Structure formats: C-alpha cells, structure tokens
Amino acid sequence: MLRVSQALRLVHINIVLLRHGLDEVVTATRLFRPLRFLLYLAPWHWFRRDLPPYPVRVRLALEQLGPIFIKFGQILSTRVDLLPPELAVELAKLQDRVPPFGGAEARALIEKAWGRPVEEVLAEFQEQPLASASIAQVHAGRLRDGREIIVKVLRPGIEKTIRRDVDLLFAFARLVQRYFPEGRRLRPVEVVQEYEKTIFDELNLQREAANASQLRRNFRHSEDLYIPEVHWDWTRANVMVMERIYGTPVSQVATLKEQGISMRRLGTRGVEIFFTQVFRDNFFHADMHPGNIFVEPSGRYISVDFGIVGTLTKEDQRYLAENLLAFFHRDYRRVAELHLESGWVPQGTRVEEFESAIRTVCEPIFEKPLSEISFGAFLVNLFQTARRFDMEIQPQLVLLEKTLLNIEGLGRQLYPELDLWTTAKPYMERWMRDQISLRTLVRRSAENWPALVERLPELPGALTRLVDHLDRQTYTHPHSPASNIDAVAKQLQRNNRRTTSALAAVGLTGCATALLLLPQPAHSPPLLVPAAAVTLLATSLALVWRALIVPAR
Incomplete structure (x- = not known):
C-alpha cells in the first residue's frame, strides 16, 4: 500500500x-x-x-x-x-536549461565545501551559471595560475527530493510485481533498485570526478574523444572543479556543417566510441544526451557530465556481443540458444519455437534498408515477442540499452542515414576475434601469473596427497555379493583412471615448476618459458578436473 x-x-x-x-x-x-x-x-x-x-x-x-x-x-x-x-x-x-538556483546560494555552498572564501581559491568566479540541469548547475571561473575552469555544484536539498520520488517508484514497482500478471518477468523492483543506485551515485561529485579521470585515461591519446581534466584539490562530494572546454554543442547541426565537419563521420564516430567503451574498456558513459556532448572544429567529440557510467560482467559482455553478431548474421538459432544459455529465458523453453518467434519479428525488419531500421523499434518488437516465452528483464542491461538508444537517436540527428548495424558489425567481429587470439591468451595469462606462481609450490604436495587418497580407495572397497561384482569392477577401473590422471598431473606440475625455477635459455623469446609453463599447468589442471570430478565411462 x-x-x-x-x-x-x-x-x-x-x-x-x-x-x-x-x-x-x-x-x-x-x-x-x-x-x-x-x-x-x-x-x-x-x-x-x-x-x-x-x-x-x-x-x-x-x-x-x-x-x-x-x-x-x-x-x-x-x-x-x-x-x-x-x-x-x-x-x-x-x-541544460532547467531553471537555475541563485548564484549567491551557489557561492555559499561552494565556500562551505571548501572551508574558505571563493576569492582565496579563484581569481575569478561568475555567479551567473553557464548551464543548469536537474541535479546540479555549472559556474565558470579561473584559477590563480590562469587556467580556466568550471565549478559544478549540487542543487540544495536535491537528495531529499530524489529520495521522495524513488520511494514512490518502489511503491509502484511492488504493486506491479504483486498484482500485475507479468510482474515477475518484468522484475520492476530490481529495475528500480538499479535506477536508485545510478541516480544516487550521480549525487556524489567525487564519484563523478573519479569516473571522468578513468574515461580520460582510457581515451588519453584518442583523436575521437576528449575528456576534460579534473582538479582534485578543490573537488568535494557536492562541488567539482574541472577544466573548462570550448566546443559546439552537438545539437547545433547547422553550425557544425558550417565548420566543414562531416556529419556522416560524426555519426559513425559516436557509435564507435560507444562500442569501444563497452567492449574494450568495459566502462561506458551512460548519460550521453546532447547537452553533455560538444564537438571541436576538428570533429573530435568532447564529453562532460560523468555522473552515470555503466559496466558489464565478462559473461554479459560476451553474451551481448554474440547476440548482436548473431542478429547481424540473421542466425536466429544462435540467438535463441544464447538466451537459453545465459538464463534470460527459462530452461524449459523449446529452442525451435523461440527461434521461429525471433525470425518472425526480425525478418520483416531486416528486409528494409539498414539505414531505415530503428534499433529502438527493433528492441520494442523483440521484447514484445519475448513476453510469450517469459523472458525476464535484465536490470544490469537496462542502462546499456538506454544508452544505446540515446546513441542511435543522437547519431540520426547528426546523420539521418546513419546505419547503426553496419557501423557496429565490423567492431563486434573484431572484438570477438580478439577474445580468442594468442595475444589475449598471453595477456590473460600474464594477469593471472602472480596468483598462479604463489600457489605453484603447494601443487606437488596437494597432488601427492590426492594420489595417496585415490590409492587407498582403489584397494579398499566394501565386500559385495556376486551380483555386484561388475559394479565393483567398474568402480576399481574408475579409481585407477583417476589415479593415473593424478600422477600425470603431478609430473606436469613438476615440469612447469622446473621451467620457472631454472635459468631461461639465452636468446629465447621472452614469453616462451612462461607460455610453456602455463600450457603444462593448464593440462595438469585439466587432469585434476578429470581425476576429481569427471566420472570414468
């Protein structure tokens, strides 16, 4: 109630x-x-x-x-x-044109956060805000060393206002989940919980500053995107100081065209930046509406306002990439299988039936020119179909879907013929190839190397104890009547195979240890010995898996 x-x-x-x-x-x-x-x-x-x-x-x-x-x-x-x-x-x-609160009030909030008058920190401060949004507003200023900055300050009492409306959303979500027939599938309470986390994270400007610093590192040498520098000395929970940037708002298409900027390149570049953030960095700007994006005369994007960012698990990353590629190739069977593997639809769902339903939705859409396909409309149709199969909403993907819709909408404002699908497809294919490349294998091995080396001295002893345990099992079995002789024989055979696997694992682990401890041969490739040791250890672990878990047939 x-x-x-x-x-x-x-x-x-x-x-x-x-x-x-x-x-x-x-x-x-x-x-x-x-x-x-x-x-x-x-x-x-x-x-x-x-x-x-x-x-x-x-x-x-x-x-x-x-x-x-x-x-x-x-x-x-x-x-x-x-x-x-x-x-x-x-x-x-x-x-960026929400009615502002008073400049004098903003100054008082800033001075309280800094614990000193504004004039002691800044050579110049403009009380008239540059922009005013729903949660904070921005004032221009200048540091004493001459660098131009902006000061972002939260609206007074904003947390109480947002808490009131989020609580109302929770009340509605619980009513929907309890009384609405599809409440369980839509998972409204979890969706509101995800939104609550997102919106309250946005109220901490130190968190936003940290997000900005991370994005700046990710795109430090990029010719596609520029992230302004944070001035940490004067950043607080409700006040953030950042480098002032100059550019044309991305919504001013006529001005961008006058500057000779290619709208087609600008549209596709936005899509590429988004997919780079999601798949290369697994850290994406999730509030990319036109008020937060500017463009340099060179055509490089400038992004501001980093209160909302998103990340995905490795599993969600892979399933998302595979789903998109399967859609690109019209492999509806694979789409259906991926939804089952990821648990997005119930395990009892018939793959053939789900595949047929997806094909029914997608084929009429994909028969159009790709530039006429709206990803937003496509998602709506797909979710309507998935309702029949009790597909659950994935709260962790809601922010990503919302951002992707924003990107498509923004891209088509700039370049109405933008083909989101063709732009994204090569990127997704390249990312999937990279996941199984030798370079990725070496990189992941290097990341896990310290933990592996730390446990390496313990492996021979652990495997020896395993062999002793299996040996005891092999020669001590309960007395059985003649009718169970076959079962006992199979058990002995299974234990013998496990013992053999364990002994082989001990040998391979010893070889890997020797490779790491002995001097590396002169003129050998720098990663040859570690790679060989990792291979031996991987084989050893596979044998341990076989000895402990996989039953002999």
Missing part, C-alpha cells in the same frame, strides 16, 4: 499535470479512466485560460515535477525518430 506521503505526492503529480492542461495524461491511466466524464464538469475545463503549445506544457510540467521526471524527458528528447519533432525539440531544453 502507498504511504500517506506517497499518496500526497501522487496527488501533487496529477495536480501539476492538470495545471498545465495535460488532462489527457491523467485520464489515460487505468485508475482515473472511469472518471474521465468529470473533466467536463470541472470549472477549469469551462474557463480554461490560453495555454502554451502542447510540447511546452509537457516540458514545464516535467520541470516542475523534479529531477527524475526531467531525466525521463532528457531520455525522450534524443529519440527524434520516435517523437513528433516539435516535442523532441522542446524536451531538448531540459538538457
């Missing part, structure tokens, strides 16, 4: 919508649909004042409702392919 405070917040939301003439939004919900006729009896319906256009009313209502609603509007604003153009343009104003 909703608490009193949550019920009051819900009433307030509906009042704001009604005040801005968005009656149809209120009455479209199942709760209020039976009361739609009351609108015609309401006084404000008879004497309605002149209202701004519908897109303006939507933006004003979202601004008044607070940060979570503003974030929702920012996400929608990037989908010009799914929204009416005039609504997308109006919602784009939510990206």
Whole structure:
C-alpha cells in the first residue's frame, strides 16, 4: 500500500499535470479512466485560460515535477525518430536549461565545501551559471595560475527530493510485481533498485570526478574523444572543479556543417566510441544526451557530465556481443540458444519455437534498408515477442540499452542515414576475434601469473596427497555379493583412471615448476618459458578436473 506521503505526492503529480492542461495524461491511466466524464464538469475545463503549445506544457510540467521526471524527458528528447519533432525539440531544453538556483546560494555552498572564501581559491568566479540541469548547475571561473575552469555544484536539498520520488517508484514497482500478471518477468523492483543506485551515485561529485579521470585515461591519446581534466584539490562530494572546454554543442547541426565537419563521420564516430567503451574498456558513459556532448572544429567529440557510467560482467559482455553478431548474421538459432544459455529465458523453453518467434519479428525488419531500421523499434518488437516465452528483464542491461538508444537517436540527428548495424558489425567481429587470439591468451595469462606462481609450490604436495587418497580407495572397497561384482569392477577401473590422471598431473606440475625455477635459455623469446609453463599447468589442471570430478565411462 502507498504511504500517506506517497499518496500526497501522487496527488501533487496529477495536480501539476492538470495545471498545465495535460488532462489527457491523467485520464489515460487505468485508475482515473472511469472518471474521465468529470473533466467536463470541472470549472477549469469551462474557463480554461490560453495555454502554451502542447510540447511546452509537457516540458514545464516535467520541470516542475523534479529531477527524475526531467531525466525521463532528457531520455525522450534524443529519440527524434520516435517523437513528433516539435516535442523532441522542446524536451531538448531540459538538457541544460532547467531553471537555475541563485548564484549567491551557489557561492555559499561552494565556500562551505571548501572551508574558505571563493576569492582565496579563484581569481575569478561568475555567479551567473553557464548551464543548469536537474541535479546540479555549472559556474565558470579561473584559477590563480590562469587556467580556466568550471565549478559544478549540487542543487540544495536535491537528495531529499530524489529520495521522495524513488520511494514512490518502489511503491509502484511492488504493486506491479504483486498484482500485475507479468510482474515477475518484468522484475520492476530490481529495475528500480538499479535506477536508485545510478541516480544516487550521480549525487556524489567525487564519484563523478573519479569516473571522468578513468574515461580520460582510457581515451588519453584518442583523436575521437576528449575528456576534460579534473582538479582534485578543490573537488568535494557536492562541488567539482574541472577544466573548462570550448566546443559546439552537438545539437547545433547547422553550425557544425558550417565548420566543414562531416556529419556522416560524426555519426559513425559516436557509435564507435560507444562500442569501444563497452567492449574494450568495459566502462561506458551512460548519460550521453546532447547537452553533455560538444564537438571541436576538428570533429573530435568532447564529453562532460560523468555522473552515470555503466559496466558489464565478462559473461554479459560476451553474451551481448554474440547476440548482436548473431542478429547481424540473421542466425536466429544462435540467438535463441544464447538466451537459453545465459538464463534470460527459462530452461524449459523449446529452442525451435523461440527461434521461429525471433525470425518472425526480425525478418520483416531486416528486409528494409539498414539505414531505415530503428534499433529502438527493433528492441520494442523483440521484447514484445519475448513476453510469450517469459523472458525476464535484465536490470544490469537496462542502462546499456538506454544508452544505446540515446546513441542511435543522437547519431540520426547528426546523420539521418546513419546505419547503426553496419557501423557496429565490423567492431563486434573484431572484438570477438580478439577474445580468442594468442595475444589475449598471453595477456590473460600474464594477469593471472602472480596468483598462479604463489600457489605453484603447494601443487606437488596437494597432488601427492590426492594420489595417496585415490590409492587407498582403489584397494579398499566394501565386500559385495556376486551380483555386484561388475559394479565393483567398474568402480576399481574408475579409481585407477583417476589415479593415473593424478600422477600425470603431478609430473606436469613438476615440469612447469622446473621451467620457472631454472635459468631461461639465452636468446629465447621472452614469453616462451612462461607460455610453456602455463600450457603444462593448464593440462595438469585439466587432469585434476578429470581425476576429481569427471566420472570414468
């Protein structure tokens, strides 16, 4: 049940919508649909004042409702392919033109965080904000050594405001999970938990600064993306100081064209940057709406606002890459198998039936020119089909999907003919090849080498004890009646095979130890001896696995 405070917040939301003439939004919900006729009896319906256009009313209502609603509007604003153009343009104003709070109040918050007057730290500070967003606003300044900086400061009381709306989301999620037929599959509580973590991480500007530093290292020498430098000496939990950058907002397409920048290259570069962050670095900027992206005259992107970042597990990375490649190649059988292997659909699902359903959705879409395929529309159709098979929502992938939709929307603003699929396909194929390359094998071996060497001296003794244990099992078996002689014989054979495997493992481990301890031969390749030792140890571990776990046939 909703608490009193949550019920009051819900009433307030509906009042704001009604005040801005968005009656149809209120009455479209199942709760209020039976009361739609009351609108015609309401006084404000008879004497309605002149209202701004519908897109303006939507933006004003979202601004008044607070940060979570503003974030929702920012996400929608990037989908010009799914929204009416005039609504997308109006919602784009939510990206950096939310009404600011006072400059004097911002100065007071900064001085409290620093524990000293602004003038002692900065040679110049502008109280008029450069930009104002849902959670923080940005002021320009100059350090005493002459470097230009920006000072980002959190809105006062923002945590309490967000906590109120997140608690309301949790209440709705629990109701959906309890009473809605598909509540278990949609996993709404887990999705809100993921969002709660994301939004509250954004309230810690030291965390954002750390994210910026990581991205800056990842793209330090890149010609595609520039990340500004963080000034850590003056960064606090609610105040961040960062290098000031200059560039053209990515939404100003006409200006970018006047500068001679290739829109096609800019669109494809954005997709490449995203896939590089996801698969090469496993650390991606997850709030890439146009208000956070600028472009240098050279065509290089500049990114700001790093409060929301995402990562994936190695397993999710691999399954995601394989799924995308299978879609690219129209290998629907492999898509169905991957969903089963990853546990995204129940294990009892028939692969052939799921494959047929995916083919039914995808074939009509892929028959179009690739540049006309909307990834957002594709995902919607795919999820609708997956409902039949009780496919569960993956909360850890929601942020990635939202970012990918933003990237596609942004790319098609720049270059309407952007082919997300063709741009991404070579990258995915290259990444998959790299995962099984010799270089990757050597790199991973080098990463695991210290732990392996640390345990290496213990392996011979452990394997010797294993052999002794198996020997005792081989010659001590219970007395059995004649009817069980065959079973006993099979058990003895199994133990003998295990003993043989264990002895071989001891020998191989000894060889690997000797390779590591003896001097390396002159003029031999630097990685030859470690690679040979790793090979012997891998074979030894496989034999141990066979001795301990795999039953002899």
